[in-house]
Amino acid sequence: MNSLPLLRRSGSIRHFTGLFLSLVLLVSLASCAKPKKNGGVSAPEEESLTTSPLPSRGDFNPETDVNYAPLRAETVYFSFDSSAIPSGERGKLEKAAQWMAENPDRLLLLAGHCDERGTEEYNRGLGERRALAVREYLIGLGISPQRLHTISYGKDRPVARGHSEADYIRNRRVELGVIEK
Structure with a gap:
């Protein structure tokens, strides 16, 4: 059945085209909306990729109440533009889970980081996805x-200040910090 006669009976093709273009414009405008910033820290929202409920931030300050030294060797490194945990890094998370089992009263802050490439917004999101991937793996x-x-620091806290691939590799990470408070 040809749909053109139906369009002519119910209204003009121009009217249909106008509605279609209006819909395309509306969708385009909606996709340009910028996410709200929260003091430079990416706060997971309901739309987050995580499948487990997120705890509240609690009574700790991520700037002063976190010690990264106990699990520094378990820092997880990622490929460029990826939040997938490489198979070679999973053993570190198994060691971290063992440490958590031996210290049942301790809490962790999983801090996601990126290299300097990409926009601030993109890197905050990527750092969050990396931290959430580590969280889900530990769960x-x-x-x-x-x-x-x-927490996501994006590209704001590099451990290597250079611009080589070796520096970028060191900056694409999730650090596991023990909450001391």
Whole structure:
């Protein structure tokens, strides 16, 4: 059945085209909306990629109440533009889960980082996705979701200040910090 006669009976093709273009414009404008910033820290929202409920940030300051030294060797490194945990990094998370089992009263802050390439907004989102991927992996290893907090620093806290691929590799990471408070 030809749909053109139906269009002519119910109105003009021009009217249909105008509605279609209006819909395309509306969708385009909606996709340009900028996410709200929260003091430079990416706060997970309901639309987050995580499948487990996120705990509240609690009574700790991520700037002063976190010690990264105990689990520094378990820092997880990522490929360029990826939040997938490389298979070679999963053993570090198994060691971290073992440490958590031996220290059942301790909480972790999972701090996501990126290299300098990409916009601030994009890197905050990528850092969050990396931290959430590590969180979900640890939950899969039996760690309670209430013991795991996430934050994204994006590209703001590089450990390597150079611009080589070796520097970029060191900056694409999630650090596991023990909450001391």
